[in-house]
Amino acid sequence: MNIIEGILNKDKRAAARLITMMESNDPEAIRIISKLYSHTGRAKVIGITGPPGAGKSTLTDKLVKRLRRENKSVGIIAVDPTSPFTGGSILGDRVRMTDLYTDSGVFIRSMGTRGHLGGLSKATLGAVKVLDIYGCDYIFIETVGVGQSEVDIVKAADSVLLVMVPGLGDDIQAIKAGIMEIGDVFAVNKADRDGANRTQVEIEMMLDFNHSEWKPPVTQVVALHNKGIDDLYDNIQKHLDYLEASGKLIEKRVQNSQLEIIDLVQRDLMERLVGNKEKQEEIYQLAEQVANRQVDPYTVSNSLINKMILNNNL
Amino acid sequence: MNIIEGILNKDKRAAARLITMMESNDPEAIRIISKLYSHTGRAKVIGITGPPGAGKSTLTDKLVKRLRRENKSVGIIAVDPTSPFTGGSILGDRVRMTDLYTDSGVFIRSMGTRGHLGGLSKATLGAVKVLDIYGCDYIFIETVGVGQSEVDIVKAADSVLLVMVPGLGDDIQAIKAGIMEIGDVFAVNKADRDGANRTQVEIEMMLDFNHSEWKPPVTQVVALHNKGIDDLYDNIQKHLDYLEASGKLIEKRVQNSQLEIIDLVQRDLMERLVGNKEKQEEIYQLAEQVANRQVDPYTVSNSLINKMILNNNL
Numbered sequence: 001m002n003i004i005e006g007i008l009n010k011d012k013r014a015a016a017r018l019i020t021m022m023e024s025n026d027p028e029a030i031r032i033i034s035k036l037y038s039h040t041g042r043a044k045v046i047g048i049t050g051p052p053g054a055g056k057s058t059l060t061d062k063l064v065k066r067l068r069r070e071n072k073s074v075g076i077i078a079v080d081p082t083s084p085f086t087g088g089s090i091l092g093d094r095v096r097m098t099d100l101y102t103d104s105g106v107f108i109r110s111m112g113t114r115g116h117l118g119g120l121s122k123a124t125l126g127a128v129k130v131l132d133i134y135g136c137d138y139i140f141i142e143t144v145g146v147g148q149s150e151v152d153i154v155k156a157a158d159s160v161l162l163v164m165v166p167g168l169g170d171d172i173q174a175i176k177a178g179i180m181e182i183g184d185v186f187a188v189n190k191a192d193r194d195g196a197n198r199t200q201v202e203i204e205m206m207l208d209f210n211h212s213e214w215k216p217p218v219t220q221v222v223a224l225h226n227k228g229i230d231d232l233y234d235n236i237q238k239h240l241d242y243l244e245a246s247g248k249l250i251e252k253r254v255q256n257s258q259l260e261i262i263d264l265v266q267r268d269l270m271e272r273l274v275g276n277k278e279k280q281e282e283i284y285q286l287a288e289q290v291a292n293r294q295v296d297p298y299t300v301s302n303s304l305i306n307k308m309i310l311n312n313n314l
Numbered sequence: 315m316n317i318i319e320g321i322l323n324k325d326k327r328a329a330a331r332l333i334t335m336m337e338s339n340d341p342e343a344i345r346i347i348s349k350l351y352s353h354t355g356r357a358k359v360i361g362i363t364g365p366p367g368a369g370k371s372t373l374t375d376k377l378v379k380r381l382r383r384e385n386k387s388v389g390i391i392a393v394d395p396t397s398p399f400t401g402g403s404i405l406g407d408r409v410r411m412t413d414l415y416t417d418s419g420v421f422i423r424s425m426g427t428r429g430h431l432g433g434l435s436k437a438t439l440g441a442v443k444v445l446d447i448y449g450c451d452y453i454f455i456e457t458v459g460v461g462q463s464e465v466d467i468v469k470a471a472d473s474v475l476l477v478m479v480p481g482l483g484d485d486i487q488a489i490k491a492g493i494m495e496i497g498d499v500f501a502v503n504k505a506d507r508d509g510a511n512r513t514q515v516e517i518e519m520m521l522d523f524n525h526s527e528w529k530p531p532v533t534q535v536v537a538l539h540n541k542g543i544d545d546l547y548d549n550i551q552k553h554l555d556y557l558e559a560s561g562k563l564i565e566k567r568v569q570n571s572q573l574e575i576i577d578l579v580q581r582d583l584m585e586r587l588v589g590n591k592e593k594q595e596e597i598y599q600l601a602e603q604v605a606n607r608q609v610d611p612y613t614v615s616n617s618l619i620n621k622m623i624l625n626n627n628l
Binding site for chain 1: 564572580583584604607613615
């Protein structure tokens, strides 16, 4: 299969193949994306995040169906954070989206984290580029867990939809505080439950501290029953329009590119430091000396850096 | 003040000063810790983590008082994750520990995250070394939030206490799944609430998948009323004894040193990449070209690395 030709001719299999190559860190994938990079930048990228159980998948499903009624093509990248300990992946309720799989205008891909160097963002950002080249009008990046991946999603999205639910209680106020700042648009899902109004007010109160030009709207929805989806959809569009009209879109994309460049450099340097068994063994032996208090970690780190930079042999 | 003399003579102010120097990334702090590094490795380091509202501070307070009855000296490092966006810090219920502040055998320090390079673990691991040199028998590292910091804590602790509470519900099952693997000892706090037994059973069921030699014990406690603290204390001691007897302690410390070395190298290289305004400006301009699709991020990252390694000028 000629992947370049395939992807430019909207061949789903070519796009899928290229994403798989990105996931396995195939240098040929990088070469292809570099070559086609001028075809990117057209898709609108929307990040969807929020605590587990907030119903993000169901909500994504409804929003995608709404976009399909406008005849927009959509890519969905569902990010399943993998535990660094077990290698197991939390699949959650991804199954609910099954009926979208048969829609030729929708491309769905689940991605896990890979490897100890944390291949997540490189492969995810690569997949966004692939779907952009492929011609998706909209690309959704949906995360499952709570944590760093929710913050990292900002790196790739133009607009971030934060999904909350009533009744999470004061206990997770701190979770909210940590991720509130990344939301451009808010949904209170499962709004037929008790406490939806209170949750909305709480979110709005926290947003009062936000003094930027864009005031994130908060929409109550019941994704399961398709309630409030049109309002939410309108609010997402409003944010995307605001980004374009205000010049913030390019500003945001410059910021995102900055983070991506730094991430790529960091990843490459780590590859040089611990990218093969021999180098890992060297670090392990140094760590033994540190743990036995023969040498301190600062001295070890300095000598590794000097070796790397002066001798160019890492 | 001569810090080296001070710290070896158990002067609290010297220890506090050295930690402050670590926080502000003062190279002199590194030199001092390097010089005194052979004095480390004696303290037992215990990480305490769990979801917000689990009562970690209260539980830490009670465990520390239990240790004080054995006349052990204790250091407490309370890690408040700072939002990368607002710079604001979540202080939580740290105030509850106030009566320990007047105990000369207890050293308490709150630490936030610093700077865009994420100074948390370097300063935190530095503080652990300082308190170890200073002579603390036990060092507690307690975190506030949920997320990466909970996993990162593993890097510094010999033994990790995971604090859960009844009634968090199925919704946060995923949070649990992500951090269950880091717990060596479990507490179900607020066990006078409904559902404590169920929570204990749930935890034990998840732990059934763990086939390692050490089976983490689960203890019900009501920290606020000092109930179950002795049992929990015994279980923590059992784990520490197991680590020593099995040879796992040194194994764990080698692993932790490995992570620390890699973190230090990574941090230093990032400092070289974006450590001053001029370099940040260079990256920003490259990011503008990437956002405008004049060049792709992979090409940019490669040229930055070549410059860094070949010319040694970053």
